[in-house]
Amino acid sequence: MLTLAEKILFILLAAGSLYYAYTGFRRVYLAIRRGRPEERFDRLPERVGRALWLVLTQQTVFKRRPLVSLLHAFVFYGFVYYLLVNLVDFLEGFFGLHARGGIWNAYNIVADLLTFLILVGILGLMLRRYLLAPRDFTWNPNVPLHEKAQAGIARDSAIVGAFITFHVGSRLLSKAFQLAGEGPDPFQPVASALAGALSGLSPALLTFGEHFFWWGALGSILLFLPYFPRSKHIHLFMAPINLAFRKEVPGALTPLDFEKEEEKFGAEKLEDLSWKRLLDAYACIMCNRCQEACPAYTTGKALSPAAILISERYELNEILPRFAQGEESPRPLMDFALNEEALWACTTCLACVEVCPVGNEQMLHILDVRRAKVLMEGSFPQELNNAFRGMERSGNPWGIGQDKRLDWAEGLNVPTVEEKPHPEVLYWVGCAPSYDPRAQKIARSMVEILNASGVDWAVLGRREKCTGDAARRAGNEYLFFQLATENVETLNEVAPKTIVTTCPHCFHTLKNEYKDFGGHYRVVHHTEFIAELLRKGKIRVEEETRKVVFHDPCYLGRHNGVYEAPREVLKGVGFALTEPPRSRERSFCCGAGGAQFWKEEEPGAMRVSENRYKELKGTGAEVIATGCPFCMAMMNVEVAQDEKPLEVLDIAELVARGLKA
Numbered sequence: 001m002l003t004l005a006e007k008i009l010f011i012l013l014a015a016g017s018l019y020y021a022y023t024g025f026r027r028v029y030l031a032i033r034r035g036r037p038e039e040r041f042d043r044l045p046e047r048v049g050r051a052l053w054l055v056l057t058q059q060t061v062f063k064r065r066p067l068v069s070l071l072h073a074f075v076f077y078g079f080v081y082y083l084l085v086n087l088v089d090f091l092e093g094f095f096g097l098h099a100r101g102g103i104w105n106a107y108n109i110v111a112d113l114l115t116f117l118i119l120v121g122i123l124g125l126m127l128r129r130y131l132l133a134p135r136d137f138t139w140n141p142n143v144p145l146h147e148k149a150q151a152g153i154a155r156d157s158a159i160v161g162a163f164i165t166f167h168v169g170s171r172l173l174s175k176a177f178q179l180a181g182e183g184p185d186p187f188q189p190v191a192s193a194l195a196g197a198l199s200g201l202s203p204a205l206l207t208f209g210e211h212f213f214w215w216g217a218l219g220s221i222l223l224f225l226p227y228f229p230r231s232k233h234i235h236l237f238m239a240p241i242n243l244a245f246r247k248e249v250p251g252a253l254t255p256l257d258f259e260k261e262e263e264k265f266g267a268e269k270l271e272d273l274s275w276k277r278l279l280d281a282y283a284c285i286m287c288n289r290c291q292e293a294c295p296a297y298t299t300g301k302a303l304s305p306a307a308i309l310i311s312e313r314y315e316l317n318e319i320l321p322r323f324a325q326g327e328e329s330p331r332p333l334m335d336f337a338l339n340e341e342a343l344w345a346c347t348t349c350l351a352c353v354e355v356c357p358v359g360n361e362q363m364l365h366i367l368d369v370r371r372a373k374v375l376m377e378g379s380f381p382q383e384l385n386n387a388f389r390g391m392e393r394s395g396n397p398w399g400i401g402q403d404k405r406l407d408w409a410e411g412l413n414v415p416t417v418e419e420k421p422h423p424e425v426l427y428w429v430g431c432a433p434s435y436d437p438r439a440q441k442i443a444r445s446m447v448e449i450l451n452a453s454g455v456d457w458a459v460l461g462r463r464e465k466c467t468g469d470a471a472r473r474a475g476n477e478y479l480f481f482q483l484a485t486e487n488v489e490t491l492n493e494v495a496p497k498t499i500v501t502t503c504p505h506c507f508h509t510l511k512n513e514y515k516d517f518g519g520h521y522r523v524v525h526h527t528e529f530i531a532e533l534l535r536k537g538k539i540r541v542e543e544e545t546r547k548v549v550f551h552d553p554c555y556l557g558r559h560n561g562v563y564e565a566p567r568e569v570l571k572g573v574g575f576a577l578t579e580p581p582r583s584r585e586r587s588f589c590c591g592a593g594g595a596q597f598w599k600e601e602e603p604g605a606m607r608v609s610e611n612r613y614k615e616l617k618g619t620g621a622e623v624i625a626t627g628c629p630f631c632m633a634m635m636n637v638e639v640a641q642d643e644k645p646l647e648v649l650d651i652a653e654l655v656a657r658g659l660k661a
C-alpha cells in the first residue's frame with residue numbers, strides 16, 4: 001500500500017493530468033464539430049453494436065498483414081484487460097487490497113500472461129518499425145505530405161512504444177518485487193520467474209521496488225494522458241467511434257444542395273470537410289495500408305490516401321487551439337495534403353476504404369476537394385471538358401448525338417419503351433455499350449440473352465441519358481444533378497420491376513445514388529441477371545472449357561459486394577476459372593474509374609491497366625472475363641501492346657456465344 005505522501009502526490013498528479021487531458025480532448029471535439037453537418041446518426045444502436053463487434057474481433061485489422069495484426073491484437077486485448085488491471089492495481093496501492101488467492105487466481109493468470117503478450121506485441125512492432133524498417137512507412141518522393149509528418153510519426157511511435165513498454169514492464173516488475181517478498185505464485189508464472197531473480201534483496205529494497213514500479217505503471221498513465229490528443233494513439237478512442245459512423249455504401253456520394261444561396265461547394269479548407277472526414281483524420285493510425293492498396297500509389301503516382309489523412313491530422317495538430325475556437329484555418333488543403341497530380345489520380349476504386357482498419361473514407365476527402373475545384377474554381381484537367389460538354393449537350397461523354405443512341409441495335413430485335421411502355425425488365429444500356437464500337441458487342445450479346453430468356457424487356461432507347469457517374473466522380477456535381485434528375489423522371493414514368501445494366505458504374509449510380517433524387521429501383525448487374533436465368537433454366541449454354549480469369553470491376557465488387565454472380569456464370573458454363581493474386585475485395589483497379597477514362601493518366605512509373613493486365617496474364621488464363629465495358633477498354637489498351645495478347649470478353653459475350661436454341 002502507498003504511503004500517505006504518495007497518495008496525496010498521486011491525487012495531485014491525477015488532477016493535473018486529467019485537467020490537461022480534458023483540455024486537449026475538448027479541443028479535438030470542438031475541432032471535429034467545426035466540420036460540416038453530415039447525417040450519420042440513423043440506426044444508432046445497430047451502428048454501435050457493429051462497431052463494438054468489429055473492434056472486439058479485430059477483423060478490420062486482420063484483413064491484411066497477419067503477423068503485424070497478431071502483434072497488434074496482443075497489445076489490444078492486453079490493454080482491454082488492463083482497464084481492469086489498472087483499477088485493481090490502484091485499489092491495491094490506495095486501499096491495501098490484496099489481489100491474490102481464491103477468485104483472484106483466475107484474474108492473475110490472465111493479467112500475467114497478457115502482460116507478457118503485450119510486451120511481445122509492442123517489442124515486435126517496434127522492432128519491425130525501427131530495425132526492419134519496411135517500405136510501409138515510407139512515401140514515394142512525389143507524394144505531397146505535411147512537412148511535420150515524417151519526423152512526427154517516427155517520434156510519436158517511439159513515445160507510444162516507450163510508454164507501453166514502460167507502463168506494462170513496470171507493472172510486471174512491481175508484481176515481481178511483490179512476489180519476491182511474498183513467495184512465488186503459480187498463477188503469475190511470468191512475474192514469479194522474475195521474482196526468483198530478486199529473492200536475495202532485502203525487504204526494504206523489495207518494498208521500494210514494488211512502490212517504484214507501481215508508480216512506473218500507474219504514474220506513466222498520468223503522464224501519457226495529456227499527450228493522447230496529439231498522438232495518433234488517440235485512435236484508441238476515435239477508431240471505434242469512426243467505425244460506428246462509417247457509411248453503409250461509402251461510394252454512394254451525398255448530393256449537394258444547390259438551392260442554398262452563397263453556399264461553398266466542396267472542400268477547399270479543413271473546415272469545409274464534414275465532421276466525419278475530420279474524425280477520419282483523428283482515427284487514422286498511420287499504418288499506410290490504404291497506400292499499399294491504392295492503384296495510383298502502387299503505379300508511382302503522387303497520390304497516397306494515407307498521406308492525405310496524415311497531413312490533415314498534422315495540420316490539425318498545428319492549428320488546434322485556434323481552430324477549435326472557430327478561427328479560419330490558415331491554408332487550403334491543396335497546400336499541405338494534396339496537389340493537382342494527386343487530386344486527379346484517384347480512380348475511386350475504393351480499395352483504400354475497404355482496407356482501412358479504422359473505417360476511414362479517404363476517397364471522399366479527394367472527391368470533396370474535386371467538387372470545390374470544379375464547382376468553385378472551374379479548375380480541372382482540360383481533357384475532362386470534352387466529356388462534360390458531351391454529357392451536357394448530347395447526354396453522353398462521347399458527345400455523339402442522342403439520335404444515334406440506338407444505332408448499336410441495328411438489325412436486332414430490340415423493343416423500346418415506345419412499344420412497351422412498362423416492361424418488366426428494363427435493360428439500361430449505358431453510354432459505352434451505346435456508342436463505343438467494342439462495347440456495342442456487349443449490348444448485342446445482352447440482347448441475344450434477353451431474347452432467348454423469354455422475359456418481358458425493353459430499352460429506353462433515345463430517352464436514355466448518361467447516368468452522370470463520370471461527372472460526379474470528377475467533381476461536377478451540378479452536371480450529375482441535371483442528368484440524374486432527368487433520368488429519374490424517365491425511369492419513374494416507365495417504372496420497370498427490374499433494371500439490368502451491363503456497366504457497374506451505371507449499376508452503382510442507379511442503385512445507390514438515384515435514391516436521393518427520388519429514384520428507388522431494383523437494379524441488378526447483368527452477371528447477376530444471367531446467373532439467375534441459368535439457375536432457373538431460362539437459358540441453356542454450350543459447355544466451354546477454356547481457362548478464364550475474371551477481373552472484378554471495382555464498382556461491381558468493392559462498391560457493391562457482387563463477387564459470386566460472375567463466378568457462378570463462368571463456372572456454370574464450364575470454364576476453368578482461375579483467380580489472380582488480387583481478386584474479389586482485393587481486386588486491383590483497371591484504371592478507368594473516377595473519370596480517369598476521360599483524361600490522361602497522371603505521370604507515374606506505369607499505367608494502372610498495365611499493372612493489372614500483367615497480373616491477369618500471369619495466371620496463365622486464355623481469356624480475361626470482364627463485367628464492365630470500361631475495364632474491357634482498359635484491358636484492350638494493354639492487349640494492343642502485347643505480342644501474345646489474351647482475349648478480353650465480357651461475360652455476356654461468353655454466354656451469348658454458347659447460347660443453345
Ligand code: SF4
Binds near residue numbers: 294303345
Ligand atoms: S479510391 Fe482507389 S485510387 Fe482513390 S485513393 Fe482510394 S485506393 Fe487510391
Ligand code: SF4
Binds near residue numbers: 309357359
Ligand atoms: S487511413 Fe486507414 S489505412 Fe490509411 S493510414 Fe490511416 S488508418 Fe491506415
